[in-house]
Amino acid sequence: MSDTQELFVKCLYxxxxxxxxxxxxxAEEEFAPTGLSPSYAFLLMTVYEKPGLTQKELSENxxxxxxxSxxxxxKLELKKFVVRKNEGKLxxxxxxxxxxxxxxxxxxxxKNLYKRYAEILGPETAREITKDIHFANETLNQK
Incomplete structure (x- = not known):
């Protein structure tokens, strides 16, 4: 391994x-059946779980x-997946x-996305990496 490659392996970024x-x-491959990018699908899942979110709440979620957002x-409104409703100032x-x-x-x-990477990494490793990345995101975001 070259010195540069070794540096890259040790670099979180x-x-x-x-x-x-x-x-x-x-994710792009697994979400292809929806005709949407994974980011759009996650937005739709969020609105499904929390109908009536404001844009600010959606952005935070x-x-x-x-x-x-x-x-x-x-884009999702043009595709007729969501609708905006005025409720007072919101x-x-x-x-x-x-x-x-x-x-x-x-x-x-x-589910297919999880299954795909869990089959490669192993379910326990997949869960541990996800947990560690979430912890790193939360910790670094506090700074």
Missing amino acids: FSANRLSRLMNRF LHITPST TRFID VRIYLTDQGEQIQETIRQCW
């Missing part, structure tokens, strides 16, 4: 980005910026019938 690219590829909501987001109907497909895609 490099390793996390490499893992992110791999997981993104797996998904750990994305408000401008990104606006872009996602705009704008709340709800699923349409079409958004409700795609939920089972989304859940199955999510």
Whole structure:
């Protein structure tokens, strides 16, 4: 192993980005049956679990910026998966019938994604890595 490769192996930034690219590829392939990117599917799952979220709440739940959530909501509204409803000063987001109907497909895609990487890593390792990455995200985000 070269000195540079050894440095990369020991670098959280490099390793996390490499893992992110791999997981993104797996997720894109597994969520293909929905016709949506995984990020859009996760937004729909969130609204399904918490109907009537505000955009701010949605952004916080998904750990994305408000401008990104606006872009996602705009696209999903065009595809007739969500609708915005004004309630006083707040704008709340709800699923349409079409958004409700795609939920089972989304859940199955999510299960398939887990199954895919758990088969490669082993279920225990998959759970431990997920737990460790979540801990790192939460800890680093506090700084």
